[in-house]
Amino acid sequence: MRIETLAVHAGRESDATGAVAAPINLSTTFEREADGSLPRGFVYARTDNPTRRSLEGCLAQLEGGAACAAFASGSAATLAILLALAPGDHVVAPADAYYGTARILRELLEPWGLAVTFVNMADPRAVAAAITGRTRLVWAETPSNPTLAVTDLAAVAALAHGAGAVAVCDNTWATPLLQQPLALGVDVVLHSTTKYLGGHGDLTGGAVVAREDDALFARVRLAQTVGGAVPSPFDCWLLLRGIRTLPYRMRAHCDNAGQVARFLAAHPRVEAVHYPGLPTDPGHAVAARQMTAGGRARFGGMVSVQIRGGADAALAVAARVRLFTRATSLGGPESLIEHRASVEGPASRTPPGLLRLSVGLEHADDLVADLAQALDG
Numbered sequence: 404m405r406i407e408t409l410a411v412h413a414g415r416e417s418d419a420t421g422a423v424a425a426p427i428n429l430s431t432t433f434e435r436e437a438d439g440s441l442p443r444g445f446v447y448a449r450t451d452n453p454t455r456r457s458l459e460g461c462l463a464q465l466e467g468g469a470a471c472a473a474f475a476s477g478s479a480a481t482l483a484i485l486l487a488l489a490p491g492d493h494v495v496a497p498a499d500a501y502y503g504t505a506r507i508l509r510e511l512l513e514p515w516g517l518a519v520t521f522v523n524m525a526d527p528r529a530v531a532a533a534i535t536g537r538t539r540l541v542w543a544e545t546p547s548n549p550t551l552a553v554t555d556l557a558a559v560a561a562l563a564h565g566a567g568a569v570a571v572c573d574n575t576w577a578t579p580l581l582q583q584p585l586a587l588g589v590d591v592v593l594h595s596t597t598k599y600l601g602g603h604g605d606l607t608g609g610a611v612v613a614r615e616d617d618a619l620f621a622r623v624r625l626a627q628t629v630g631g632a633v634p635s636p637f638d639c640w641l642l643l644r645g646i647r648t649l650p651y652r653m654r655a656h657c658d659n660a661g662q663v664a665r666f667l668a669a670h671p672r673v674e675a676v677h678y679p680g681l682p683t684d685p686g687h688a689v690a691a692r693q694m695t696a697g698g699r700a701r702f703g704g705m706v707s708v709q710i711r712g713g714a715d716a717a718l719a720v721a722a723r724v725r726l727f728t729r730a731t732s733l734g735g736p737e738s739l740i741e742h743r744a745s746v747e748g749p750a751s752r753t754p755p756g757l758l759r760l761s762v763g764l765e766h767a768d769d770l771v772a773d774l775a776q777a778l779d780g
């Protein structure tokens with residue numbers, strides 16, 4: 404089945420009532436038989452519950468994986484993957500990783516004993532040079548946040564496997580509609596479901612999908628069930644509901660972002676546009692074969708733009724928008740704008756004039772008109 408069909412049907416369980424929209428199962432505990440057995444397979448909601456199990460089945464199918472574990476946030480899911488390693492192990496991670504991922508590595512796991520090398524993941528030679536005899540995991544994120552650098556996932560997975568390491572891809576920005584990392588050789592996919600999968604800006608969640616239900620995934624499952632950073636049944640239900648429309652929302656995000664990126668690239672106050680859909684973008688060629696939907700290259704809904712004049716000029720543009728909302732996060736129906744360097748603080752590596760746009764589902768002409776008045780104002 405194609406992904407549009409899976410998005411509607413995967414993880415849909417019928418219950419005794421015949422309800423077409425799935426119920427939410429809020430029970431924290433499940434009854435035993437007189438002999439102490441649990442014939443329906445559920446014990447306690449942290450360990451497993453019907454609504455979360457439906458969601459996990461759905462996400463595993465969307466990514467073409469064997470198993471999925473859902474978490475309370477993308478960050479909790481990230482931590483669960485990395486906790487599957489042991490102190491002394493080495494990780495190669497992108498220098499432009501999502502800043503929360505970089506903080507987990509630097510502030511939680513380096514003190515715990517993990518060794519980390521941050522590299523330009525878009526350059527396979529840099530990845531090869533960073534791999535050591537102790538490398539156990541290579542972490543990729545593509546397109547990256549906030550500069551939309553594109554990593555060749557098949558190349559990075561091959562390098563990781565050559566060293567006996569696993570390859571992980573943060574697929575939050577591309578979503579399984581546009582990019583199928585497991586089919587490219589990646590072992591584990593990470594999602595912040597807070598973003599496009601939820602799609603409505605009203606839930607926080609994360610997920611890990613593994614190609615094999617193997618020893619590494621067993622450690623992730625242990626971090627989930629014993630560590631306990633699990634999503635509520637209500638958030639699982641909201642997420643299943645959001646996923647039903649993912650393929651159609653993503654097409655509109657991509658169309659709108661393409662139009663916004665082309666407008667910005669032609670504007671005299673703009674220094675640079677980061678969007679892999681632009682033929683001049685350094686990641687365009689890899690993205691055009693790696694990010695497709697229905698056989699057509701598609702480049703996602705995120706655009707970053709550098710305004711001439713640095714931080715002050717960028718903040719002035721952000722102050723003048725009327726339709727875009729000044730807020731962090733991404734992937735919802737409403738367009739958002741954010742000055743990343745301010746959010747990331749003094750340690751930020753983001754160019755000071757950069758604004759990150761989550762291009763929403765409004766009409767593209769209205770979005771372009773808003774950016775035009777903000778840039779010209």
Ligand SMILES: *Cc1c(COP(=O)(O)O)cnc(C)c1O
Pocket residue numbers: 476477478479501503504544548573575576594595596597598607608609
């Ligand atoms: C938001 C985000 C995360 C972290 O997810 P949370 O749900 O906020 O914890 C990780 N990776 C990427 C690419 C993100 O955009």
